[in-house]
Amino acid sequence: MSDATSMAEDFASGRSDPVQALEQALDHASRAAAVFITLTADRARREAEAAAARWRAGQPLSVFDGVPLAWKDLFDVAGSVTTAGAAYRRDAPAALLDAPSVGLLCRAGMVSVGKTNLSELAYSGLGLNPHFGTPHNPHGRDQPRIPGGSSSGSAVAVAAGIVPIAMGTDTAGSIRIPAAFNGLVGYRSSSRRYSRDGVFPLARTLDSLGPLTRSVRDVLAIDDLLNGRRQTHRARSLKGLRLVLEQRLLDDVQPAVRNNLLRAVEQLNAAGALIDVRPCATFQATLELIQQQGWLGAFEAFALHEALLDSPDAARLDPRVRRRLEAARSLPASRLLQLIDARRRLQQQLVDELDGALLITPTVAHVAPALAALEVDDERFASTNLATLRLTMPGSLLDMPGVTLPSGCDALGLPTGLLLSAPTGEDARLLRAALSVESQLTI
Numbered sequence: 001m002s003d004a005t006s007m008a009e010d011f012a013s014g015r016s017d018p019v020q021a022l023e024q025a026l027d028h029a030s031r032a033a034a035v036f037i038t039l040t041a042d043r044a045r046r047e048a049e050a051a052a053a054r055w056r057a058g059q060p061l062s063v064f065d066g067v068p069l070a071w072k073d074l075f076d077v078a079g080s081v082t083t084a085g086a087a088y089r090r091d092a093p094a095a096l097l098d099a100p101s102v103g104l105l106c107r108a109g110m111v112s113v114g115k116t117n118l119s120e121l122a123y124s125g126l127g128l129n130p131h132f133g134t135p136h137n138p139h140g141r142d143q144p145r146i147p148g149g150s151s152s153g154s155a156v157a158v159a160a161g162i163v164p165i166a167m168g169t170d171t172a173g174s175i176r177i178p179a180a181f182n183g184l185v186g187y188r189s190s191s192r193r194y195s196r197d198g199v200f201p202l203a204r205t206l207d208s209l210g211p212l213t214r215s216v217r218d219v220l221a222i223d224d225l226l227n228g229r230r231q232t233h234r235a236r237s238l239k240g241l242r243l244v245l246e247q248r249l250l251d252d253v254q255p256a257v258r259n260n261l262l263r264a265v266e267q268l269n270a271a272g273a274l275i276d277v278r279p280c281a282t283f284q285a286t287l288e289l290i291q292q293q294g295w296l297g298a299f300e301a302f303a304l305h306e307a308l309l310d311s312p313d314a315a316r317l318d319p320r321v322r323r324r325l326e327a328a329r330s331l332p333a334s335r336l337l338q339l340i341d342a343r344r345r346l347q348q349q350l351v352d353e354l355d356g357a358l359l360i361t362p363t364v365a366h367v368a369p370a371l372a373a374l375e376v377d378d379e380r381f382a383s384t385n386l387a388t389l390r391l392t393m394p395g396s397l398l399d400m401p402g403v404t405l406p407s408g409c410d411a412l413g414l415p416t417g418l419l420l421s422a423p424t425g426e427d428a429r430l431l432r433a434a435l436s437v438e439s440q441l442t443i
Contacts, residue, residue: 001161001164001214002164002214003213003214003215003217003218004064004067004069004164004165004213004215004218004221005063005215005218005221007021007067007164008060008063008065008066008067011051011052011055011060011065012060017052017055017066018047018048018049018051018052018055018065018066018067018068018111019045019048019049019052021067021068021111022068022113025068025113025162025163026039026041026044026113028160028161028162029070029113029157029162029163032156032157032162033133033135034117034129034132034133034135034136035117035135035153035156035157035160035162036070036113036116036117036153036157037083037085037114037115037116037132037153038073038080038081038083038114038115039113039114040079040080040112040113041113041114043077043079043112044068044111044113044114047066047109047111047112048066048068048111050109051065051066051109051111052066054066054109060109061107061108061109062108062110062225062230063221063230064105064108064110064165064221064225065108065109066109066110066111067109067110067111067164067165068110068111068112068113068164069110069111069112069164069166069167070112070113070114070153070154070157070163070165070166070167071102071112071114071115071116071166072115072116072122072150072151072153072154072167072168073085073115073116073117073118074118074122074200075099075101075102075115075167075198075200076095076097076098076099076198076199077098077099077102077112077115078094078095078096078097078098079094079095080094080115081093082095082115082200083115083132084118084120084121084122084200085117085119085120085121085132085150086121086317087316088308088313088316088317095198097198098198099195099197099198099199100195100197100198101167101194101198101199101209102198104225104228105167105225108225113162113163116151116152116154116156116157116166117129117132117134117135117152117153118149118150118151118152118153118154118174119149119321120317120321121202121301121305121321121325122149122169122171122200122202123150123202123301123321123325124149124150124321124324124385125148125149125150125172125173125174125177125388125389125392126146126148126374126381126384126385126388127146127147127148127149127150127152127155127178128146128149128318128320128371128374128381129152129318131318134147134152134371134375135152135153135156137156137159137181137182137368137414138156138159138160138182139181139182139183139413139414139415140368140370141412141413142412143371143372144370144372145181145368145369145370145371145414146181146368146369146370146371146374147178147181147182147368148177148178148180148181148182148364149174149177149178150168150169150171150174150178151168151169151170151174151175151178151212152178153166154166154167154168154175154178154212155168155178155179155184155186155212156178156182158182158184158214159182159183159184164213164214165211165212165213165218165222166211167209167210167211167212168210168211168212169199169202169208169209169210170186170208170210170392170396171202171203171206171207171208171297172206172295172297172389172392172393173364173388173389173391173392173393173395173396175187175188175208175210175212175404176363176364176392176395176402176404176417176419177364177389177392178212179212179363179404179417180363180406180419181364181367181368181414181415181417182212183406183409183417184214184404184406185212185214185215185216185219185403185404185405185406185434185438186211186404187210187213187401187403187431188208188210188396188400188401188402188403189209189223189427190208190400190401190425190426191205191206191207191208191399192425193208193209193223193226193227193401194208194209194226194227196208196209201304202297202301202304203296203299203300203304204304206296206300206397206399208396215438216403216405216434217233217435219403219431219434220233220431220435221233223431233432233435234435235435235436235438235439236435236436237271237272237436238271238272238273238436238437238440239271239272239273240272241268241272241358241433241436241437242273242274242276243265243268243273243275243276243358243359243360243420244275244276244278244280244357244358244359245261245275245277245278246279246280246359246360246361247277247278247279248284249361249365250262250362252365253362253365254365254366254367254410254416256367256408256409256410256411256414256416257364257365257366257367257416258362260407260418260443261360261362261407261418264405264407264408264441267442268437268441273437275360280353280354280359281349281353282349282350282353282398283350283359283361283394285346285349286346286397286398287393287394289339289342289346290393290394293335293338293339293342294328294331294335294339295393296336296339296340296343296397298324298327298328298331299328299331299335299336299339301325302325302326302328302329302331309326309329319378320378323378324382339397343397346397346398347423347424350398350400350423351423354422358420358421358422358430358433359400359420359422360418360420361391361418361419361421362391362417362418362419363391363416363417363419364388364391364392364416364417365387365388365390365391366387366388367410367412367414367415367416368414368415369384369388391419392419395419398423398424399424400421400422400423400424401421401422401424401425401426401427401430402421402422402430403419403420403421403430403431403434404417404418404419404420405417405418405419405420405434405438405441406441406443407441407443408443409443420434420437
């Protein structure tokens, strides 16, 4: 499947139209096991028909007028239940209003196909869901492979060619991980870049929103629409772009992840980027902080769901999610305060250390694991979940915007990813650089 920009160009030329694109998406979605929790077909058809009329009249609302997209089932979409992937929320009242982000893209003419599956309460990096099923990674040709989480359905909806764009959320890696496992572009925004109103939370300090796409140019277009801008973006020369490659991480990743990343770095160097290969002291200190003091998001997730955990509905939770939430019940408040103080200090230290450079790391240390063993072995699930989240959690704790890009595949055809990150709030600079980096990568 082409990206959203190419699809919209086909609308403009008359080679295709939004109604045709939607019907193909709905047909594919209806046959894709466990990818969607809800399809909003009636709404989508109204939106697509209106968009098709605007294109015929030469008056599109935006560059993505009529482009179909999907929403992780944490976003309120008027008339649909926001399940958060949880069985106990199946009978919750339907949302009365669209979340602001949904409304903005709707007013830009985009077509909401439905709500995608996720890890229950968005609290896992693997993407398994015992209530609504687990979508299979389309690249798992040898055996069923995990999609990555928590934005599992959003990633598979794009990777399987159902829609060119799906919106996700990222608290510890939940956009970047499934994007990397599925060979996609995924953008974790700084937490305050977009409104999080109308989006079911997990950890209010760390939650962020962003798209999973097939290209950086699509990410930039979505970012413009969500920020009320109209801009033209072109890849620039990489000459003079400063990048720090986190050297120590390369010793603890699968060979394909390391080799593909190093090959990509060679391509960027040949294109003129200035690459400093060294340990990033702030990143390493953040990894150590998380290992020693715990995860800030665990405190916030428990506080959010304490009443649920103390209610009869707790018995309806995925036992693995419930166990992880409960693990924070006994953590001392002093540790929370230490994490908050350390976070502020490390955020400033990162700005000083990078000094205008961007950070390159592997997105995940391994390719998508096999699904079967994780479904039956709770200990393996827990250890794999931590290993999968390990390299994205520091960026989340420091509120670093990040763009994961495909870097290649292993011998089985399973994708690997590289992650470009910047200090918090430097999203625009990061996205421009990611567009230029993507233009030089051949995988």
